[in-house]
Amino acid sequence: MEWTKYKQDIKNAATKISSAWAVKPTTCIVLGSGLSSLADSLEDTIEIPYSSIPGFPQVTVVGHEGILILGNLNNVPVILLKGRFHYYEGHPIETVVFPIRVMKELGIKLMILTNAAGGINKEMKPGDLMIIKDHIGLFCESPLRGENFDEYGPRFPDQSSVYDYKSALLHANDLKIPCFPGVYAYAKGPMYETPAEIRLFSHLGADAVGMSTVPEAIVASHGGMKVVGISCITNFAAGILDQPLSHAEVMEVGKLAANNMKNLIIRIVLDC
Numbered sequence: 685m686e687w688t689k690y691k692q693d694i695k696n697a698a699t700k701i702s703s704a705w706a707v708k709p710t711t712c713i714v715l716g717s718g719l720s721s722l723a724d725s726l727e728d729t730i731e732i733p734y735s736s737i738p739g740f741p742q743v744t745v746v747g748h749e750g751i752l753i754l755g756n757l758n759n760v761p762v763i764l765l766k767g768r769f770h771y772y773e774g775h776p777i778e779t780v781v782f783p784i785r786v787m788k789e790l791g792i793k794l795m796i797l798t799n800a801a802g803g804i805n806k807e808m809k810p811g812d813l814m815i816i817k818d819h820i821g822l823f824c825e826s827p828l829r830g831e832n833f834d835e836y837g838p839r840f841p842d843q844s845s846v847y848d849y850k851s852a853l854l855h856a857n858d859l860k861i862p863c864f865p866g867v868y869a870y871a872k873g874p875m876y877e878t879p880a881e882i883r884l885f886s887h888l889g890a891d892a893v894g895m896s897t898v899p900e901a902i903v904a905s906h907g908g909m910k911v912v913g914i915s916c917i918t919n920f921a922a923g924i925l926d927q928p929l930s931h932a933e934v935m936e937v938g939k940l941a942a943n944n945m946k947n948l949i950i951r952i953v954l955d956c
């Protein structure tokens with residue numbers, strides 16, 4: 685890895701984005717599978733396709749677009765990343781977290797990461813939201829591997845409280861949105877897990893499983909950002925019900941829960 689070039693790419697991408705809008709948002713929202721309707725709530729938008737930002741690779745997953753949107757959410761300026769990069773697409777882990785590094789460079793202080801996830805804890809059902817209180821990232825290649833960027837964060841960052849979840853939970857309860865605080869387990873994908881893997885995760889204390897978010901949360905917290913993680917439980921994880929999993933189901937349920945997700949995010953953004 686050419687770290688000098690990587691850092692230069694981060695700076696170039698940040699310059700391209702900041703030159704598009706005089707306003708300097710401090711909140712970024714990453715939209716997961718099937719959760720892109722939040723973008724419709726933004727006003728005064730400026731869209732920048734990832735393809736025109738230096739260093740941004742292309743998104744390859746159906747249901748994920750590749751657009752960065754600058755705009756106001758209930759009068760609060762935000763950056764929306766509509767489409768993210770996954771390890772399973774074949775990207776190196778540094779590429780997966782490239783946009784998060786760029787957000788740090790832009791001065792983002794609050795990173796809201798959303799995703800679709802399979803429910804392991806049987807108390808959650810498809811359509812519910814889970815506020816991530818912690819994660820199991822042992823099966824994820826470290827996004828901090830390689831040269832440390834001391835100007836962003838320390839070599840050996842503490843991980844005792846990666847997620848800021850308490851106020852998000854209060855907002856969800858206030859809005860009467862079915863919502864659980866839970867542990868998100870990372871799986872590399874793109875295959876869904878086997879029932880035995882889900883039993884393992886369950887023994888390890890995971891409440892939900894998904895193929896994103898953990899690398900981004902690690903890098904955002906490394907950079908000192910406040911991280912809020914929200915999973916939309918789109919299905920029971922493998923083996924919990926006696927039926928196979930489908931990507932179509934994941935996308936459909938994501939759309940249904942998107943309204944709750946949207947209302948919760950607006951509350952969180954207005955609160956900061």
Ligand code: HPA
Pocket residue numbers: 800801802803871876877893894895918919920921922929934
């Ligand atoms: N496993 C992994 N990722 C997922 C799932 C799942 O069951 N559902 C949505 N994303």
